[in-house]
Amino acid sequence: MQPSPKPFTVTAITRMIKERIEGSFRGVYIEGEISNLTVQSMSGHHYFSLKDAGATIRCTLWKNVAAGLKFAPKDGMKIIAFGDITVWEKGGSYQINCKFLLPMGVGELELAFRQLYEKLSLEGLFDPDRKRGIPQYANMIGVVTSPTGAVIRDIINIARRRNPLVQIVLFPARVQGDGAEESIVSGIQYFNSRDDIDLLIVGRGGGSLEDLWAFNSESVVRAIVASDIPVISAVGHEVDVTLSDYAADHRAPTPSAAAEIAVWSRGEFSRAVRDHIRVQTECLRSQAKRARHRLAMILSRPAWRRPFDFILQHRQTLDAHVRELGHQGHIFVTKNRNRLSVAASSLDALSPLKILSRGYSVALLCPKKTLLKSVKEVYRGATVETIVSDGRFTSVVEAITPESK
Amino acid sequence: MERLEEITHALEGGDLPLEKSIELYTEGLDISKFCDDKLGEAETRVKVITEKQGKLVEEDFEDEEQ
Numbered sequence: 001m002q003p004s005p006k007p008f009t010v011t012a013i014t015r016m017i018k019e020r021i022e023g024s025f026r027g028v029y030i031e032g033e034i035s036n037l038t039v040q041s042m043s044g045h046h047y048f049s050l051k052d053a054g055a056t057i058r059c060t061l062w063k064n065v066a067a068g069l070k071f072a073p074k075d076g077m078k079i080i081a082f083g084d085i086t087v088w089e090k091g092g093s094y095q096i097n098c099k100f101l102l103p104m105g106v107g108e109l110e111l112a113f114r115q116l117y118e119k120l121s122l123e124g125l126f127d128p129d130r131k132r133g134i135p136q137y138a139n140m141i142g143v144v145t146s147p148t149g150a151v152i153r154d155i156i157n158i159a160r161r162r163n164p165l166v167q168i169v170l171f172p173a174r175v176q177g178d179g180a181e182e183s184i185v186s187g188i189q190y191f192n193s194r195d196d197i198d199l200l201i202v203g204r205g206g207g208s209l210e211d212l213w214a215f216n217s218e219s220v221v222r223a224i225v226a227s228d229i230p231v232i233s234a235v236g237h238e239v240d241v242t243l244s245d246y247a248a249d250h251r252a253p254t255p256s257a258a259a260e261i262a263v264w265s266r267g268e269f270s271r272a273v274r275d276h277i278r279v280q281t282e283c284l285r286s287q288a289k290r291a292r293h294r295l296a297m298i299l300s301r302p303a304w305r306r307p308f309d310f311i312l313q314h315r316q317t318l319d320a321h322v323r324e325l326g327h328q329g330h331i332f333v334t335k336n337r338n339r340l341s342v343a344a345s346s347l348d349a350l351s352p353l354k355i356l357s358r359g360y361s362v363a364l365l366c367p368k369k370t371l372l373k374s375v376k377e378v379y380r381g382a383t384v385e386t387i388v389s390d391g392r393f394t395s396v397v398e399a400i401t402p403e404s405k
Numbered sequence: 406m407e408r409l410e411e412i413t414h415a416l417e418g419g420d421l422p423l424e425k426s427i428e429l430y431t432e433g434l435d436i437s438k439f440c441d442d443k444l445g446e447a448e449t450r451v452k453v454i455t456e457k458q459g460k461l462v463e464e465d466f467e468d469e470e471q
Contacts, residue, residue, distance in 0.1 A: 137406075147453065147466075160449040170453040170466055190454065190461060266444050269406070273440050276409045277433060283416035284430045291423055 011089070018087035021094060025085035030057065030096060031104060034077045039066075046073065050081055050096065058095035059083075070112035071103055078104040109209050113216055117243060120218070125225050126246040132230045134250050137264050138198035140167045142229070144187030147172035150205050151234065151255040158259035163266040169197065175204035180214035185223040192227055200227065201258045202244065203234030215242040224248055234258035356389040363387075366394070375402050409436050 008016070032050035039046050044063035049056045059081055061073070073079065083098040103111040120126065141159070145151045152170055159166055171187035174180040184202065191197045202224065204212070214220060215235045224231050224247040233248035234255045245251040252258035302309065348354065356362070363372040366383040378384065382397045412433045416426060453466035 156449065156451055164449045165444065165446065166449070168449070168451045168466075169463065170451065172453060172455075187454075270441070270444055272406065273409060273437050276413045277437050279413050280416050280430055280433045283413075283419070284426055287416075287419065287421075287423065287426055 014087065014089045014092065018089060021085055021087055027082070027084065027099075028096075029080050029082050031078070031080045032057070034073055034079060035075055037073060037075050048073065048075075050079070057085075058093060059098055060095050061098045061101070065098060065100060069101060070108050071115055073101060080104055107209070109213065109216075113209075113243070116216065116218060116221075117246070120221055120243065120247075125221065130225075131249045134230055134232065134261060135198050138166065138262060140169065140197050140199075141262050142169050142171065142187075142191035142194075142197045142200045144171045144173050144184055144191070144200065144202045145204055145255075146175045149175075151203055154255040155201060155259045155262075158256055159263045162260070162263045165266065166263050174214075176207065176211045176214060181217045181219050184214055184220050188220075188223040188227055188231070192229055197229055199262055200229050200231045201234055201252075201255075201262055202231055202248070203252075203255055203258065204236065205255075206237040206240065212236050212240055212242055215244040217243075220244055221247045232258045232262055353389070356387065359389075361386050361388045375400050409433060412436075 030050060032052050035049050035051055035056075037046065037048035044066070046059075046061035046063075046066050048059050048061070050059050051057075066073075080102045081096050081098045082100050082102070083096045085094055086097045087094045102108055106114075124130065143152060143155055145155075147170060156168060159168055169191075171190055173187045174183040188200065188202065191200055202215075204215070212235055215233075221243045224233070224244055230249040231247075232250045232252050233242070233245045234252040234257070235242045235244055238253040241251075250261060252261060298304065352362070364370060364385045364387065365372050365377060366385055369385065370377070372378060372384065378397050378400060380397050380400065383394060384397060385392055385394050412429045415421060415429055421429070451466040452463045454461050455464050456462075
């Protein structure tokens with residue numbers, strides 16, 4: 001019988017395994033599907049299994065590595081893990097200590113983009129009714145972009161052409177790389193701290209997804225959403241769409257387009273003013289014409305053309321009446337004059353004076369001169385005045401003789 | 406511009422008394438003159454924000470085109 005070799009202690013054999021394995025599997029890329037993902041709340045470290053049809057390896061992902069990921073690992077996700085295989089002696093297990101993770105099939109940036117899009121979209125940050133209108137007559141425009149580069153140049157050129165009255169204020173920002181997010185957020189917040197800015201343009205020129213990445217960051221999106229001043233985003237070329245574009249009140253495909261929208265045209269404004277005056281003049285002219293026409297209509301009526309016509313008409317009638325009246329009067333007078341003559345002659349015939357000339361006399365009792373018609377009215381010695389045709393005489397009554405019947 | 410639009414609308418309505426129309430029209434002409442004067446001014450002003458001694462200040466921006 002062979003003597004058995006001296007047994008290893010668990011610690012010793014584990015140590016040997018550890019050295020063997022850790023020595024051989026440094027910096028390996030392993031692809032698989034994430035499962036049983038847990039995040040330890042205290043430490044923030046991630047623990048999960050990477051598996052495929054045949055096997056499973058445990059993985060560890062320290063908190064700071066996880067924070068550096070652009071996407072969030074989830075169960076079921078197919079990834080490539082890069083790291084060292086380590087042996088956990090106490091537990092008797094081995095795991096991949098991940099240095100970074102890459103999503104499989106999809107670029108990590110693209111995955112990150114999708115994840116962030118979903119998350120923020122669910123919060124309603126990209127809702128169409130959140131969007132405000134762009135002011136029609138912005139007089140001070142804040143621009144957050146690189147101080148070098150085509151964006152600010154294009155904006156200034158177009159603004160200059162369209163309307164020199166509009167002022168531009170540039171906040172020079174880093175638009176890619178380290179600190180870009182913070183820089184852009186500062187710019188947006190700075191302009192919001194002023195009360196004289198009407199509109200913001202936030203953007204940068206074209207580039208790769210990586211170059212544009214700051215404009216996909218959560219902090220920039222939230223800064224745009226929080227901005228009280230309306231924001232036009234102008235990031236990259238027409239085909240590039242970033243989350244900032246979704247968050248902004250208006251997306252411009254290029255910086256020039258942004259300037260065209262932002263800056264009101266002096267020329268168009270002048271034209272509009274002139275058009276208004278033209279229309280107003282026309283309205284007033286036609287109103288005056290209508291008024292003149294109405295006046296003419298009124299003045300053409302007979303009452304106005306021959307105003308004295310009315311009077312003449314009536315005067316004519318009056319004259320006729322007067323003439324008629326005169327004529328009738330004449331007739332009347334003539335007729336009555338005749339009657340008068342006739343009456344006068346009859347009267348004359350009956351006149352007591354005529355009677356006197358025929359020999360009759362009138363006796364009057366003096367002194368009252370009362371007419372005597374009867375012998376009873378006199379007495380002897382009474383004074384009587386007698387009127388004859390050519391005069392009168394006074395006598396005294398001597399004798400009275402009543403007439404016997 | 407708003408006021409000008411209001412005036413145009415009122416005059417187009419056509420049922421204002423003539424005096425009122427003339428009054429509005431004159432006002433329109435005044436506005437138009439004011440606009441012409443204002444718009445005639447100016448040259449584009451561009452400012453840039455710079456940090457000076459820890460504070461953010463506005464300065465004139467010099468770009469190559471100027």
